[in-house]
Amino acid sequence: MNNLTNKNSNIIAKYLRWIILGFILGGSMLIHFLHLFAGQRFPSVHAICPLGGLENLWTWIAGAGRGNIQKITSGTMTLFFFTLVLALIFGRAFCGNICPFGTLQELFGKFSKKKIQLSGKIDNAARFFKYLVLIFVTIMAWITATLWISPYDPWGAFAHIWRGKELFHEYAAGFIILLIVLAASVFINRFSCKYLCPAGAVYGIISKISPARIKRNDCSQCGQCSAVCPMNIDVARIKTVKSAECIVCNQCTISCKSKTNDIQITFFNKSIKPLAFIIIIVTVFFGSLFIFNKTGILRVTVPALESVLESGNFLRIIDIRGSMSIEAASEYVGMELSEFYNLMEIPKTVPKETWLRDVSLHVPGYDFHVIRDSR
Ligand code: SF4
Numbered sequence: 001m002n003n004l005t006n007k008n009s010n011i012i013a014k015y016l017r018w019i020i021l022g023f024i025l026g027g028s029m030l031i032h033f034l035h036l037f038a039g040q041r042f043p044s045v046h047a048i049c050p051l052g053g054l055e056n057l058w059t060w061i062a063g064a065g066r067g068n069i070q071k072i073t074s075g076t077m078t079l080f081f082f083t084l085v086l087a088l089i090f091g092r093a094f095c096g097n098i099c100p101f102g103t104l105q106e107l108f109g110k111f112s113k114k115k116i117q118l119s120g121k122i123d124n125a126a127r128f129f130k131y132l133v134l135i136f137v138t139i140m141a142w143i144t145a146t147l148w149i150s151p152y153d154p155w156g157a158f159a160h161i162w163r164g165k166e167l168f169h170e171y172a173a174g175f176i177i178l179l180i181v182l183a184a185s186v187f188i189n190r191f192s193c194k195y196l197c198p199a200g201a202v203y204g205i206i207s208k209i210s211p212a213r214i215k216r217n218d219c220s221q222c223g224q225c226s227a228v229c230p231m232n233i234d235v236a237r238i239k240t241v242k243s244a245e246c247i248v249c250n251q252c253t254i255s256c257k258s259k260t261n262d263i264q265i266t267f268f269n270k271s272i273k274p275l276a277f278i279i280i281i282v283t284v285f286f287g288s289l290f291i292f293n294k295t296g297i298l299r300v301t302v303p304a305l306e307s308v309l310e311s312g313n314f315l316r317i318i319d320i321r322g323s324m325s326i327e328a329a330s331e332y333v334g335m336e337l338s339e340f341y342n343l344m345e346i347p348k349t350v351p352k353e354t355w356l357r358d359v360s361l362h363v364p365g366y367d368f369h370v371i372r373d374s375r
């Protein structure tokens, strides 16, 4: 009876994980769509990407919490610190159960059963590459005080896919990287998570001291757990998975057919059912975001124009966003429209309804962020 319960519980865990991943991926796409077409009331992809917090960290410290680099908000810092704590407690469970880019790669992996496994040394060196990306991206962001990675960011490109050919204006490189990642993910599970993603690198380092661990008892070593692991960890030969590569997706524990629960997810050495683990991680994640939002520390959008006008607390030039029209931005900062055109060096021929990030479509070479940051 107990075995049957475990089996059923694992089946539910498997489908529940996919339902949650699908919901998060679909929800992210909807938010990105609304940001592009309904404006700054919805957060930009960069504002809700936790890694933006690391790139912003130096500017944030130097500005004593008041300064942020372009496209990053104070709420991004909350997300960044929160996901670090999450990694400390639950390992890379964010990667395995929440991250929509990880889900997208996993979905592409479903297109082919044939998988390529890089040979040991090449695989190890390639996995190390994501740490170099992390160091390089962070240094560049800290030196330039800009979101340096933005044009090369495959997830950023995916979030702007709704813009059609205008996507290539800002994200041509990111789009090419996105195509490479998705094509590679068909044959190499979670290609970016293994070799490229700097966020996964940070969470992987922190996960080394997490109390959440996959553990295996003496078993028949049938190899099923190793076969399903998307990160190609040879779980069937390891007693305790301590690898920074483990994304705590529980695919190994769910797939185990033994009647004696030979492989388990443990927390402080106490075993938990995969189903319970998935429910806990998602509840903690979204519950915390809900609380942060209610307490005002997860502000990833600018306030509504009406409330700014009512309060008389106009935004600073540095706080205006590319998703504001020229007219709305002038009102947000409390300036006459013509004065604002002059300040932002926008020719008067550009219609006032134009979003600031689209001024470049009228004026080749115009870079809204550069001009804004220099004011
Ligand atoms: S490694 Fe990066 S892309 Fe992959 S799941 Fe983690 S954060 Fe997402």
Ligand code: SF4
Residues within 6 Å of the ligand: 096, 214, 228, 229, 230, 231, 232, 233, 235, 241, 245, 246, 247, 248, 249, 250, 251, 252, 253
């Ligand atoms: S070892 Fe298990 S939990 Fe870790 S990544 Fe592989 S399948 Fe997922």
